[in-house]
Amino acid sequence: MHQLDPDVEDRNYAKEPLTQAEIQKILKAVSSTADVLNTQHKTAKAKGWKEKAPSKSAFAAAAAVENNLLRRPITLTPNGIVVGRDLDAIRDLLGASM
Numbered sequence: 001m002h003q004l005d006p007d008v009e010d011r012n013y014a015k016e017p018l019t020q021a022e023i024q025k026i027l028k029a030v031s032s033t034a035d036v037l038n039t040q041h042k043t044a045k046a047k048g049w050k051e052k053a054p055s056k057s058a059f060a061a062a063a064a065v066e067n068n069l070l071r072r073p074i075t076l077t078p079n080g081i082v083v084g085r086d087l088d089a090i091r092d093l094l095g096a097s098m
Contacts, residue, residue, distance in 0.1 A: 013067045020064035024056075026074060029081040033059040036083050038071045 011018075018026075030036055034053040037044060043066060044050060054062070063069040075082040075090050082089045 013070065014072075017067045018064070018070070020060055023060045023063045023070070026070070026076060026081070027056045027060055029076060030083070036070050036074065038069050041066070041069050043069060 026036060027033065032053055033049075033056055037049060037053055037059065039045070039050040043062065047054070053059070059069070071083050073083075073085065075093055077093055080093050082093050
């Protein structure tokens with residue numbers, strides 16, 4: 001178990017899906033869908049997205065139906081985003097947002 005700042009929301013979007021609007025907010029914070037794409041997901045493999053990432057709008061629509069297309073975890077603050085388990089980067093981001 002980890003300790004979070006009381007102002008940080010910890011959300012398991014595999015159990016509580018993100019909306020398309022929330023996914024679009026995440027996509028605005030990254031340069032490409034490749035930054036958040038779970039290339040191991042069967043849909044990503046079937047569509048060849050590992051080789052060529054989809055547009056942000058196509059990805060947002062697909063990820064709204066299947067949230068597991070998003071890599072985990074995603075830490076998003078007004079100061080930036082960290083995708084994955086880079087604990088030092090997450091600490092830096094959370095420290096910057098306080």
